[in-house]
Amino acid sequence: MSLRRWRPLLAAMFGLLPALATDAEDGVRSDEIRLGMANAQSGPAAGLGIGIRAGAQAYFARINAEGGVHGRKIVLIVNDDGYEPARSVANTEALIETNKVFALLGYVGTPTSRAAVPIALRAQVPYLFPFTGAEFLRTPVKPWVFNIRASYFDETEEMVERMTADLGIEKIALLMQDDSFGETVKSGVVGALHKRGMQIHAEARIQRNSLDVEAAVTALLPAQPEAIVFIGTYQQLAEAIARAKALGSAARFFTVSFIGTENFIAAAGANADGVYITQVMPSPHDASRTIVKNYLADIAPADVGYTSLEGYIDAAVFVAALRDAGPQPTRLELVKALEALNLDLGGFKVAFSPSNHQGSDAVFLIEIRGGKAVPVETMR
Structure with missing residues (x-):
C-alpha cells in the first residue's frame, strides 16, 4: 500500500492521541470532570439527598461559570438510592463501571455508605x-475515604454534656433506627453516658424508612424518660413527637444533624418547638461567614438550610483539592492533595492529613423555637 493510501488512517490514529491522553483517568476529559452521587432523592429521607445535591450543584455552577478547574467544567451525575443499601450498591457500580466517574461525592447515610464503600475501595475511587x-x-483511616463533618461521637458527646450539665437530666432514653446508623449513634450516647457514670434508661427501635413508630413510642414511655435521643429521619421524628404528646409525655427530644433540620420543621410543625439538634455546620443564615455569604448568593432561596450548606461546602473542598491536584489530575493525586489540605473557606475550617481523614470536628447546637432553628450556646 502506498504512503498516500496510509495517510488518512495515520491521520485518524494520531488524531485520537490527545483524546486518549486526556481520558487516561476515568471521569477526566479535556473539557470536564465527572463526579457521581447516589443518595436519597425519593422516599422518607429524600430531603437529605435533595439538599446535598442542591448545595453541591450551586457551588459547581459558580465554578463552571468562572471557567471550571484547569479549564474543565464539573459534571455531577446523580442517582437515587432511596436510602436503601441494595440500591446504593447498584447505583455505585453503575457510576463507576458505566458512567466512569472520577470520584464519588455526597452519599447520604450510614447503612448506604456501609454498602457502597467496599465497592469504591476495590475500584480505588475516592469516596468523598x-x-x-x-x-x-x-x-x-481508609485511603480513599474522606469525611468533612464531625463524627456522631463528637455530636453525642456535646449533646450529653449539655443535657446533663445544663438541664440536669438523668433519665435518658433512646428511640433508634434498627440498623447500623442507630447502632453507631447509640455507641456514642453510651460512651458519653459512661464517662459520667450513667447508662441508657430505656430503649425502643423503629425500622428504616418506616413511619410506623407508634408501637415503639408506646413501649418507651412507661419508663418515664426525661429525655429521648432520637436516631432516625425527619418524618419519623415528627410522628414520634406527635405520638408522645398524644400519650401525655413531657419528655424532651434531642437528635443529631442527620435529621435534616428544615425538613423536620416542615414535617413536625408546632411540635418541632423545643427540640434540640446538634449540627456539624454553622447556621446557613449566618452571612458574617464568607462561605455562608457566598452560599446564600448562589443557592435558591427555597433550598436554604443546613443540609444544602453541607453540600455546598463539600463541593468547595473538592474544588480546592482538585486545583491542587494539577492540570492533569488522577485519583491518586486528588488523594494526595486532600491529605495536604489545610483550608479556611471563610468561617469554616477543613484540614486533613495522611493519618486523619476527618476534616472538621466542629459541633454547633440549635433549638427549634417558633418554627426556626436558633443557634444556642447552652440548653439553660
Missing part, C-alpha cells in the same frame, strides 16, 4: 464527604 458521622468511615 458522605452525610454521616459513622465511625467506620473514620477509624481506621
Whole structure:
C-alpha cells in the first residue's frame, strides 16, 4: 500500500492521541470532570439527598461559570438510592463501571455508605464527604475515604454534656433506627453516658424508612424518660413527637444533624418547638461567614438550610483539592492533595492529613423555637 493510501488512517490514529491522553483517568476529559452521587432523592429521607445535591450543584455552577478547574467544567451525575443499601450498591457500580466517574461525592447515610464503600475501595475511587458521622468511615483511616463533618461521637458527646450539665437530666432514653446508623449513634450516647457514670434508661427501635413508630413510642414511655435521643429521619421524628404528646409525655427530644433540620420543621410543625439538634455546620443564615455569604448568593432561596450548606461546602473542598491536584489530575493525586489540605473557606475550617481523614470536628447546637432553628450556646 502506498504512503498516500496510509495517510488518512495515520491521520485518524494520531488524531485520537490527545483524546486518549486526556481520558487516561476515568471521569477526566479535556473539557470536564465527572463526579457521581447516589443518595436519597425519593422516599422518607429524600430531603437529605435533595439538599446535598442542591448545595453541591450551586457551588459547581459558580465554578463552571468562572471557567471550571484547569479549564474543565464539573459534571455531577446523580442517582437515587432511596436510602436503601441494595440500591446504593447498584447505583455505585453503575457510576463507576458505566458512567466512569472520577470520584464519588455526597452519599447520604450510614447503612448506604456501609454498602457502597467496599465497592469504591476495590475500584480505588475516592469516596468523598458522605452525610454521616459513622465511625467506620473514620477509624481506621481508609485511603480513599474522606469525611468533612464531625463524627456522631463528637455530636453525642456535646449533646450529653449539655443535657446533663445544663438541664440536669438523668433519665435518658433512646428511640433508634434498627440498623447500623442507630447502632453507631447509640455507641456514642453510651460512651458519653459512661464517662459520667450513667447508662441508657430505656430503649425502643423503629425500622428504616418506616413511619410506623407508634408501637415503639408506646413501649418507651412507661419508663418515664426525661429525655429521648432520637436516631432516625425527619418524618419519623415528627410522628414520634406527635405520638408522645398524644400519650401525655413531657419528655424532651434531642437528635443529631442527620435529621435534616428544615425538613423536620416542615414535617413536625408546632411540635418541632423545643427540640434540640446538634449540627456539624454553622447556621446557613449566618452571612458574617464568607462561605455562608457566598452560599446564600448562589443557592435558591427555597433550598436554604443546613443540609444544602453541607453540600455546598463539600463541593468547595473538592474544588480546592482538585486545583491542587494539577492540570492533569488522577485519583491518586486528588488523594494526595486532600491529605495536604489545610483550608479556611471563610468561617469554616477543613484540614486533613495522611493519618486523619476527618476534616472538621466542629459541633454547633440549635433549638427549634417558633418554627426556626436558633443557634444556642447552652440548653439553660
